[in-house]
Amino acid sequence: MAVLCVVFGVVLALGQAVVVRHRAAGSADLAALAAADHWADGPVVACARAEGVARDQGVRLVRCAMVGEISDVTAASGRGPFTAEVRARAGPAGPVTSQAPLPPASQGAPRPGGPAAPGAPVPGSLGGQTPLARSAPR
Numbered sequence: 559m560a561v562l563c564v565v566f567g568v569v570l571a572l573g574q575a576v577v578v579r580h581r582a583a584g585s586a587d588l589a590a591l592a593a594a595d596h597w598a599d600g601p602v603v604a605c606a607r608a609e610g611v612a613r614d615q616g617v618r619l620v621r622c623a624m625v626g627e628i629s630d631v632t633a634a635s636g637r638g639p640f641t642a643e644v645r646a647r648a649g650p651a652g653p654v655t656s657q658a659p660l661p662p663a664s665q666g667a668p669r670p671g672g673p674a675a676p677g678a679p680v681p682g683s684l685g686g687q688t689p690l691a692r693s694a695p696r
Contacts, residue, residue, distance in 0.1 A: 574640055582635035582644040585615035590648035593622060593629035597649075604629060621645075 593608035605622035612619040612633050620643060621632040628649030635642055 571640075575642070578636035578640045579642040579644070581615070582617055582633050582642040583646070585612050585617040585635065586631055586633035586644040586646035587648070588612075588615060589619060589622075589633055590629045590631045590646040593624060593631060594627065594648035594650075597624060597627045597629065605631075 589608040589612045592611040593604040596604040596607045601622075601624035604624050605619075608622050608629065608631050609619045612631075617633045617635040619631060620634050621630075623630045626649075628647060630645070630647045632643055632645045634644075
């Protein structure tokens with residue numbers, strides 16, 4: 559019976575550690591996105607916004623840095639042995655580059671079959687349909 563109680567206590571402790579880690583990770587992500595969203599207002603305003611978001615999530619903002627449009631934050635959650643610190647970064651997506659260059663013979667040459675149909679996957683993309691703009695209701 560004592561062994562079962564010890565095992566149950568360990569399982570509860572591990573569960574608490576996982577919850578604290580996930581709370582810190584989610585809050586760090588949200589804080590980084592909030593700071594990146596306000597990069598144009600300056601690093602002081604952006605980090606204040608990130609701190610407000612972290613506080614609303616019930617975590618502490620340990621570190622906030624802005625480099626251009628990219629935010630880098632660290633959030634901490636929990637107390638004592640169940641403390642977790644998570645770092646998150648957010649900013650605009652980098653430029654899209656093709657996976658492989660075209661062979662020299664095909665550069666500038668028209669593709670067989672003519673131009674791509676609307677909504678066709680672009681080479682080097684994830685494939686699928688491109689979103690169409692919604693028209694206003696009449």
